[in-house]
Amino acid sequence: MDFLEIIETLHGKKVFVTGHTGFKGSWLTLWLRELGAEVAGFALDPLQANDHFNLLGLHEVMRDTRGDIRDAATLHSALNSFEPEVVFHLAAQPLVRRSYSEPKLTFDTNVGGSVNLLEAIRKTPSVRALVYVTSDKCYRNKEWIWGYRESDELGGYDPYSASKAAAELVFSSYLQSFFHSRENFGAASVRAGNVIGGGDWSENRIIPDCIKALSAGQPITLRNPQATRPWQHVLDPLAGYIFLAARLLQEPKRFSCSWNFGPGSDASHPVIKVAEQIVRLWGSGNIEVTPDATAPKEAGLLHLNCDKAHLQLGWHPHWTFERAIAETTAWYKDFFENKPAIEISRRQIQQFLQP
Numbered sequence: 149m150d151f152l153e154i155i156e157t158l159h160g161k162k163v164f165v166t167g168h169t170g171f172k173g174s175w176l177t178l179w180l181r182e183l184g185a186e187v188a189g190f191a192l193d194p195l196q197a198n199d200h201f202n203l204l205g206l207h208e209v210m211r212d213t214r215g216d217i218r219d220a221a222t223l224h225s226a227l228n229s230f231e232p233e234v235v236f237h238l239a240a241q242p243l244v245r246r247s248y249s250e251p252k253l254t255f256d257t258n259v260g261g262s263v264n265l266l267e268a269i270r271k272t273p274s275v276r277a278l279v280y281v282t283s284d285k286c287y288r289n290k291e292w293i294w295g296y297r298e299s300d301e302l303g304g305y306d307p308y309s310a311s312k313a314a315a316e317l318v319f320s321s322y323l324q325s326f327f328h329s330r331e332n333f334g335a336a337s338v339r340a341g342n343v344i345g346g347g348d349w350s351e352n353r354i355i356p357d358c359i360k361a362l363s364a365g366q367p368i369t370l371r372n373p374q375a376t377r378p379w380q381h382v383l384d385p386l387a388g389y390i391f392l393a394a395r396l397l398q399e400p401k402r403f404s405c406s407w408n409f410g411p412g413s414d415a416s417h418p419v420i421k422v423a424e425q426i427v428r429l430w431g432s433g434n435i436e437v438t439p440d441a442t443a444p445k446e447a448g449l450l451h452l453n454c455d456k457a458h459l460q461l462g463w464h465p466h467w468t469f470e471r472a473i474a475e476t477t478a479w480y481k482d483f484f485e486n487k488p489a490i491e492i493s494r495r496q497i498q499q500f501l502q503p
């Protein structure tokens with residue numbers, strides 16, 4: 149069976165997504181709906197009117213529950229009453245900078261909230277597959293040149309990274325203590341890096357910052373132009389998550405472990421290169437470099453070794469760095485030309501599925 153045939157096994161399945169109102173969650177929900185899955189989501193309200201979730205009108209085609217994952221009883225009730233077969237866990241406080249200003253909220257959400265979800269799953273027998281999203285930042289960053297493997301040491305300097313490392317430890321404990329022995333049940337944690345794509349308006353992320361500046365006719369301001377990151381289109385790790393969920397349903401014990409879904413090592417580039425490409429594709433705009441002496445410490449280069457996903461799942465990143473930037477910029481250009489977001493995003497999913 150190939151990739152398409154395997155993900156199509158999610159057709160008609162009941163799927164529960166935490167964090168469905170967010171950037172990755174809204175793309176995931178749209179893709180699951182395109183596959184014919186019945187989707188329920190649990191998350192806080194979208195942050196703004198033009199969030200991808202709102203633009204797509206997803207609340208009309210799913211069971212859309214607004215709640216806080218720190219509230220164990222409400223989360224359990226939403227999960228249990230839907231009786232899903234598959235769960236994707238994406239809800240989190242995902243911003244490093246905010247984790248410095250609100251460390252307790254970050255730990256409560258990313259660690260406590262994850263415990264609440266695992267407990268709810270433990271008490272919901274319908275669930276057969278869990279894909280639990282953490283981050284590449286869960287690894288202790290040794291600032292070395294090699295990619296991190298799934299078996300490498302966990303750890304984090306800033307509260308966000310530490311919360312994701314802690315969420316991984318929690319996952320591992322539940323997997324070993326409860327889930328390995330549960331029949332017909334598979335669970336995997338997944339670690340991806342910075343993702344880009346249309347419909348992201350988050351604060352302090354390079355693409356939204358560039359687009360907000362360009363669409364307002366203002367220069368793009370870069371604080372740290374040489375900061376190098378691995379860049380990946382959001383559909384690439386989502387393809388890995390969806391594929392993994394389908395494989396967990398087929399062979400739960402074989403795939404119950406942790407997986408990296410990062411871009412190739414040639415996708416690491418400095419922020420300035422990303423901004424320059426966006427300006428070129430946008431057709432106009434300027435870049436200003438304004439170093440921020442008060443910026444909190446940010447970890448240096450970290451990239452993932454994805455040999456395990458390549459060899460054991462047959463997953464590979466599909467869109468190159470250049471393609472990811474081009475598709476992302478095209479999304480925003482179409483959006484500002486008043487094309488309906490649902491059409492732009494659907495078309496990009498279809499294009500992504502082309503060989």
Ligand SMILES: NC(=O)c1ccc[n+]([C@@H]2O[C@H](COP(=O)([O-])OP(=O)(O)OC[C@H]3O[C@@H](n4cnc5c(N)ncnc54)[C@H](O)[C@@H]3O)[C@@H](O)[C@H]2O)c1
Binds near residue numbers: 192218282284
């Ligand atoms: N975007 C990236 O580059 C990136 C990189 C690595 C990992 N991740 C991880 O992927 C996941 C999704 O990230 P994103 O970029 O879509 O973030 P996002 O901020 O766009 O979405 C976060 C989602 O979590 C929900 N949420 C936050 N706090 C909640 C709470 N207390 N209760 C219920 N829901 C809550 C929000 O409502 C939203 O739906 C997160 O776990 C994040 O850590 C993202």
